[in-house]
Amino acid sequence: LMQQPPAVNLLNGSTPWEKDSVSKITENPKRAQKKNYIEGVPEGFFEDEKLNSRVAETVEKEANMEQEYANFLKELDEAKHEEERREESAELADAIEHDIDLIDEQVLFRQIYEYLPIKNFFPGQIWSSDYLYKAEIRYSG
Numbered sequence: 001l002m003q004q005p006p007a008v009n010l011l012n013g014s015t016p017w018e019k020d021s022v023s024k025i026t027e028n029p030k031r032a033q034k035k036n037y038i039e040g041v042p043e044g045f046f047e048d049e050k051l052n053s054r055v056a057e058t059v060e061k062e063a064n065m066e067q068e069y070a071n072f073l074k075e076l077d078e079a080k081h082e083e084e085r086r087e088e089s090a091e092l093a094d095a096i097e098h099d100i101d102l103i104d105e106q107v108l109f110r111q112i113y114e115y116l117p118i119k120n121f122f123p124g125q126i127w128s129s130d131y132l133y134k135a136e137i138r139y140s141g
Helices: 021-035 049-053 056-115 129-139
Strands: none
Touching: none
16 A cells, blocks of 8 residues: 655646746745755854854854843843942941041030130130040040
């Protein structure tokens, strides 16, 4: 029981060995698409980089690599923004700590100025912290 090969169904009804304009039109777009890809060989099969870039696996990997690269850049951007937020937070904390130190120094200024007998000799004088420190040592004991 031999089976008959399936009949070739062409648009123009011609046999496969007859060439006419309709079959050429239908075949050309397929060939143009296949020229860009080489199927059936592994990546790196050809020594020529141009041929290797047309291997189907290479094309798929390059498309995947572009997506991976885009994801990588997105992660880098997110990490950069997170680092900037941390730096801003640290700068704000440092500024607050600096302001607290200045306030503490002013309170100390006021306390020393109130208790020193020298305050009557220099009314309204703005003292530096160095001078107050020396005055504190001089008059503390």
